[in-house]
Amino acid sequence: MTHARFTTLAVSGSYDHAEAARHLGSLSEPAHLATAQSFPSMEAMLAATAEDGDGWVYARRGNPTVRLLEQTVAALEGYRVDAEVSAALTATGMGAITLATMPLLSAAAGPKPNIVASPQCYGSTTMVFDKRYGEERDVDVRWVGDPLSVEDWAGLVDDGTRFLYAEVPSNPTVQLVDIPALAALARQARIPLIVDATLATPALLRPLALGADVVVHSLTKAAGASGRSMGGAVIARHGLGLRGQPEELSADYAGHLRRGSLRDMGAVLSPFNAWTILADIRELRGRVDTMSRTAHGVAEYLARHPGVVEVFYPGLESHRSHHIARRDMWLVDSELDGGEAENRFGFLVCFRPAGGVRAAHEVMDRLGLVWRANNLGQVRSTATIPGATTHKQAADADPARAPVPPDMVRLSIGIEHLDDIVGDLDQALRGR
Structure with missing residues (x-):
């Protein structure tokens, strides 16, 4: 093989x-x-x-x-x-x-x-x-x-x-x-x-x-x-x-x-x-392709949202390492599907809602479709606040070198439809 x-x-x-x-x-x-x-x-x-x-x-x-x-x-x-x-x-x-x-x-x-x-x-x-x-x-x-x-x-x-x-x-x-x-x-x-x-x-x-x-x-x-x-x-x-x-x-x-x-x-x-x-x-390529395309759509939606102050996604031109992502991140064998090679930028999207830590917690509490969980890469979309969960030990050990903003929400995009994920995020950000 x-x-x-x-x-x-x-x-x-x-x-x-x-x-x-x-x-x-x-x-x-x-x-x-x-x-x-x-x-x-x-x-x-x-x-x-x-x-x-x-x-x-x-x-x-x-x-x-x-x-x-x-x-x-x-x-x-x-x-x-x-x-x-x-x-x-x-x-x-x-x-x-x-x-x-x-x-x-x-x-x-x-x-x-x-x-x-x-x-x-x-x-x-x-x-x-x-x-x-x-x-x-x-x-x-x-x-x-x-x-x-x-x-x-x-x-x-x-x-x-x-x-x-x-x-x-x-x-x-x-x-x-x-x-x-x-x-x-x-x-x-x-x-x-x-x-x-x-x-x-x-x-x-x-x-x-x-x-x-x-x-x-x-x-x-x-x-x-x-x-x-x-x-x-x-x-x-x-x-x-x-x-x-x-x-x-x-x-x-x-x-x-x-x-x-x-x-x-x-x-x-x-x-x-x-x-x-x-x-x-077995289904890694197709699944990651779907998750990445959806994540890109979510990132673009969040970047336009008036209730969001910052978005972290390497597929956005505003991201500091976008130029490297454009050079190095490609859907494997995409050039064999009848066209040119295609960039894909992964399934993780992070954002900071307007209003600081309290607003981030409120957005998390209003999520309905997206699951509040500390894992990522799953077929179900999940969300957490890394500064209070996955990275809390590191932040507590050295507050001066906190690895992530305390109000950052981390989204791991699954295989649900883009419209449904965006709809859930929209209601969570708008508070209704």
């Missing part, structure tokens, strides 16, 4: 006719819900334990259903990437971020480690970097002043820098960074550029194709849009050639994590969750 189109890879992954024949012809991937495998002989057991065979031994070390999703995620994120790509799956998106970053911070790898990162990222990511790494492990966390300035990034990189980190687009301000330029900076320093591309999904943006080394995703979001399961993914190109890191880690980063850190620390993905996400991810 290596030459198949994106949607075909999403539907089929590595589950082909031969694989189905090994499972009594099941048209759907089987859910291997057992925690361990039985072996026909001691020789087979030893081979699997030594990872010389295809056995999975014990669910913490691997599972056939999890591996099917792993291969599918790697194929989608590695689509049209001129490199070998592999993936490791975790129980949550934050598990993926921790798995992707922690092994790079070994004290044995050289000078005191530091991280150079965009401050425009998810609140829990900020807490992991500042608290778990900075305060608890004495890692120097260097937040970039202006994530759009490559010079600002370069000025913070030195011999102790272990990786560059950015979220594209960011949650919730939907900012982008110049991935190719940061990738060149990372290559020069022989460190990885790690990109959280959860809000784009590989249907709209594949950072590996733009030069990034490692990509992380929360599969809980648009990949698992039914909202039934949590999961995370680390996807990396092979042959990174990292300074001060073990050769086996550079050779196959995700595989090394899967065989070492993930196995030992145990934050593995449940096979049941893998099975449900496999069902959701």
